[in-house]
Amino acid sequence: MKQVTLSHVGKTYGGVDAVHDFSLTVKQGELVALLGPSGCGKTTTLRMIAGFVLPTAGEIRIGQHNVTEMPPYRRSTGMVFQNYALFPHMTVSQNVGFGLEMRNVARADIKARVLEMLRLVHLDHLLDRYPRQLSGGQQQRVALARALAITPDVLLLDEPLSNLDAKLRHAVRIEIRQLQRKLGLTTIFVTHDQEEALAVADRLVVMNKGRIEQVGTPRELYDTPRTAFIADFMGRANFLRGYVSAPGTFLTQSGQRFYFSGSAPSSTSILSVRPDCIDLVPGDAAPKHPNVLSGIVRAITFLGPVNEVMIGSDTGQTISVHSRTASHDIASLKEGEPVRISWPVKASQILDASDWPDNEGRYKNRTED
Amino acid sequence: MNWRTAVGFASDAASSGVLATSIWRFLYYFIVLSVFLFMFTPVIFVFWVSVFENAVITFPPRGYSLKWFSNAWAAGAFLDGFLTSVKIGLFAMIAGLALGIPASFALVRGRFPGREVLNTFLLSPLIVPGIVAGTAIYIYFIQLELWTGVRMISTLPGFVMAHVALTIPWTVRLVSSTLVGMNKSLEEAAMSLGARPLTTFTRVTLPTIRPGVFAAAIFSFIVSFTDLEMSLFLAGPGRTTLQIAMLQYLEWKFDPTIAAVSVVQILLIGACLLITDRFVKLSRIV
């Protein structure tokens, strides 16, 4: 396993940047997830590391070697494709042994290694099956075993779980994570599912329109998103537009005053507050926190452990509040009635508004899929 | 409306619905059956006539016999024609594959100006009537013979060259349709596992498109084998195909021999198609 370094890597398709000025070091044994909306350049980045796509700018190193222009068969990357790409005319063991065969490994050694790999993914009883005789989850694990059999310098996974159903996806992602830890695999994992990325990665790289938007641990990205895009992508948040009027004070366009802690970017900004950080203020009680906003309950949606309350606030924006089903506050709430909400100073996050498109909630360039 | 009439109304509607569907189903099967009967009647008659005892074909037959089969065998011309046809068919098939497979790759994978034009050009023999193509090739060969002095008409190379025009469209069509359907990440997977381009082609690409190649081979052979129009212009003394031998026989004699030859040919081609169908579902490709 080796370290992977990308320096100022770019790929242009007919004048359009698919990936732009991408710099990243994936440390030995680290699992980095590339995350971002559809079309942001995740697959292109991965394919440049694998050697299927030639970068139009920059340099890629695997370990000490500059592999930028090296053909894929001379690199040592283990790739797991979204559709698994198992060879349909070969059995499970032939599939897993293919890479070793290409390396002219002795037949007996291949057999032993294939068995070892299939044991690793708990499929050593299906050696002689053909891919079409396997379930989706089994095919996925054969693909993983095939990629690992060659002891690659780096493991590349392109949305490896997207063809599995929700339950299996959860199980396999834990399996992949455990395997990756156990074998100390340098891994790059592409996904557009933020929950999946948060769950498996040591570090996340959030991409947007071919560029890196922010790099950090899952916790860093969740707690301190640098831009509204990240905040939005990391889970639904409420955004209020305005500006910092004094240190620690934020004034919205409609004149409400909110408080935050820490430093903040100058000029126009966005105040972001997460639905689960907001409390409902019961009746005439005094609000617990200094940030208070009133509005009308528009809708209450039961989501299991929490209820999502949509509130038409006095700022003119709809605010989403997640209230625990077990709490008393939610029981007394009725649609169409006035309500007050409050949140702590440290729950207010001030974000740079330079890439913020409009007053109404969603991020313009984000394509949902 | 009380519940009684309500129920009666509902059940009336239901039974008339069932009746309507069964009428439609009956019509559907009737039409399907009629079409099949219409298509197969000639074949059935050929099989029947081939075992008539009497030389002059009259219905009903006087008796039944297999002598026409031995008669056809003894006639010699049919066997010669058959062997020539097989030879031409095999060579035309191989040449068609040798040219058509690379062409398919270029058409499906390549990005070059005039790709569409080339595609249309390679498929065009499918829409040119055989007689027209035959005339054209005949004139071309005559010119070639005049210029070079090399004999083309009624030679094996001449036949094969002409028949390649018949086999290429089939090869290109069948191979490129399997190529289009091929998952490209298979090749990328092979390469990331260390397979060089040539190894990737032989170990992964070819096996994956094998069904298409196989179907192309069989179809090429069949179109070459059953061709009459183009061969008519190229046949000469000592070199006739089976189809021409049959035509020539019919010119002076009309007895069940020809039916016997047809039966053998139908069974042969039918077997070819059945074998192909095991490899590729023909209904999906043609």
Ligand SMILES: Nc1ncnc2c1ncn2[C@@H]1O[C@H](COP(=O)(O)OP(=O)(O)OP(=O)(O)O)[C@@H](O)[C@H]1O
């Ligand atoms: N071969 C190509 N030719 C031209 N444009 C391409 C090509 N491959 C990708 N692109 C473009 O590059 C951009 C990035 O594509 P990429 O496949 O890397 O996105 P992605 O992040 O993997 O998206 P998804 O989540 O949908 O898989 C897209 O705008 C895409 O249209």
Ligand SMILES: [Mg+2]
């Ligand atoms: Mg992708």
